[in-house]
Structure formats: C-alpha cells, structure tokens
Amino acid sequence: MNVPCTNxxxxxHTHGSDQVPGIFMVENLMAHEGKSPADAxxxxxxxxxxxxxxxxxxxxxxxxxVLITITNKSVIAVGEAGFDKLKGPAMELQRRTFEEQVTIxxxxxxxxxxxxxxxxxxxxxxxxxxxxxxxxxVHGFRGNKELASQLISKGMYLSFWFDFVMRPESADLLKSLxxxxxxxxxxxxxxxxxxxxxxxxSDLGITTDKLKxxxxxxxxxxxxxxx
Numbered sequence: 695m696n697v698p699c700t701n702x703x704x705x706x707h708t709h710g711s712d713q714v715p716g717i718f719m720v721e722n723l724m725a726h727e728g729k730s731p732a733d734a735x736x737x738x739x740x741x742x743x744x745x746x747x748x749x750x751x752x753x754x755x756x757x758x759x760v761l762i763t764i765t766n767k768s769v770i771a772v773g774e775a776g777f778d779k780l781k782g783p784a785m786e787l788q789r790r791t792f793e794e795q796v797t798i799x800x801x802x803x804x805x806x807x808x809x810x811x812x813x814x815x816x817x818x819x820x821x822x823x824x825x826x827x828x829x830x831x832v833h834g835f836r837g838n839k840e841l842a843s844q845l846i847s848k849g850m851y852l853s854f855w856f857d858f859v860m861r862p863e864s865a866d867l868l869k870s871l872x873x874x875x876x877x878x879x880x881x882x883x884x885x886x887x888x889x890x891x892x893x894x895x896s897d898l899g900i901t902t903d904k905l906k907x908x909x910x911x912x913x914x915x916x917x918x919x920x921x
Contacts, residue, residue, distance in 0.1 A: 697738075698910060701903075701906060703716060703717045703891055704717075704720075704878070705717055705719045705720065705878070706879045707722055707740075707807060708720065708721055708722065708882050709722050709881065709882030711880065717887055718737075718738075720770070721738070722741075723769075724743070737768070739766070739770065740772065740773050741763040742760060742775040744809060745777060745778045745791075746778060746781050746782055748783050756791075760772065760795065764802055770804065771804050771806065771807050772804050775792055775806060775807070775808060776788075776809040776817065777810050777811070778810070779811060785816065789820070796824050796826055800828055803828060805916055806826070809833065809834065818848065821848050829915075830850045830851070831851040831916065832845055832851070833877075834879070834881060835854050835855060836854065836857075838867070839866075842870075846875050852875060852877070855879075856879060856883050859890060859893070859894060860885075860889075864897070869898060874915070877913075877916075878909065
C-alpha cells in the first residue's frame with residue numbers, strides 16, 4: 695500500500711491528475727470506466743459506483759467491477775459512492791447500491807468516500823441503519839456549519855470542494871470545525887493542491903507545514919494506519 699511521506703501535500707480525491715513530486719494523490723476510479731489501478735509511487739486509489747453513472751441495466755456489472763478492482767493492493771477505499779437527487783437514477787436504486795458498497799467496504803476493511811448532493815437525510819439515515827465500523831469521508835463538501843457539525847458528530851470526515859474552500863467566506867466554516875476531521879482535494883480540477891493548503895492554513899492561522907502535519911495525521915487515522 696502506497697502511503698504519503700511526512701512532508702507531502704495530500705490530495706485526498708482527484709481524477710486523472712498528473713503525478714507531481716511532493717504531492718500524494720488519491721485517484722478516484724469510477725466503476726463504469728473500467729480502469730485498473732496503476733502500480734505507481736505517490737499514488738493510491740479508490741474505486742466505486744458514482745450515482746450519475748448507475749442504472750438498473752449496468753448495476754450488476756458495476757458491482758462486479760468494484761469487487762475485482764478493490765483486490766488490487768493500491769486500492770485503499772470504496773467510493774465515490776452515494777446519493778444525488780439532481781443527477782442520478784431512482785433513489786431506491788441509489789440506496790441499494792450504496793448499501794452494497796458499504797457492505798463491500800466493511801468486508802474488506804476499507805473506508806468509504808461519499809458523493810452526496812441534496813440527500814443528507816438519506817445519508818444520515820443509512821449511517822444510522824448500517825452502523826459502519828469503517829470510516830466515511832464526505833468529499834466535495836460545501837455546506838453550512840450546522841450540516842458539517844452534524845456529519846462530524848456521526849464520526850464522518852469532510853473534504854471540501856476546491857472552489858468553495860478557496861472563497862473568503864469559507865474561512866468561518868473552517869475555523870468552526872475540529873481540524874482532526876478535515877481533508878483537502880482538487881477533484882481533478884485545474885487547481886494546485888498547494889494553493890488550497892496555503893489558503894486554508896492562512897484561514898486557520900497556522901503554517902502550511904502545520905496543516906500538512908494535521909492532514910497526514912487525519913489520513914493515518916482515517917485509514918486506520920495507527921492501529
């Protein structure tokens with residue numbers, strides 16, 4: 695399993711990004727694409743079924759793809775999996791497929807990376823129902839303090855949407871949250887994770903090196919590398 699180095703910037707969720715020295719990337723593989731993990735340094739993978747690309751027709755094939763792909767030693771989490779009320783199939787199919795992926799994650803002792811759009815009640819209901827032992831990370835978060843606090847109170851981690859976290863108004867939210875529950879990401883956008891770190895460290899009133907240390911510690915706890 696590839697792991698970040700002490701002084702790395704960690705990009706916890708990206709798509710198709712070129713490797714850069716000093717940046718540890720967690721590359722998301724979406725099951726419908728059928729891509730295989732690469733044996734590459736400074737790179738780890740997640741694999742899951744994005745609700746945008748799920749249908750009754752391809753459901754079984756996508757589940758099979760996840761089951762095959764996660765056996766690769768470079769795959770460290772299931773996802774992105776979840777719910778989308780704006781773009782996705784019927785919620786019942788989304789719910790069933792999400793539960794199947796959580797079951798896989800629990801069996802393989804992997805955390806889950808979550809995509810959630812306007813379906814927070816569904817996500818919280820599933821967390822209460824499934825009572826997972828493995829950690830959950832909501833990626834691309836851009837909600838308010840109340841929602842963030844609610845998710846964190848259930849033991850979840852948050853990674854912030856790159857565009858949202860670069861806005862001045864995100865500083866108030868960042869300062870209100872426990873630093874041991876946050877991650878940063880590019881989501882494959884044309885933005886440098888180092889610029890995101892610089893902005894967030896300034897918001898929090900700490901050095902970039904201190905923020906690196908915090909997020910590395912979060913990474914180790916999220917993936918249970920300290921146990």
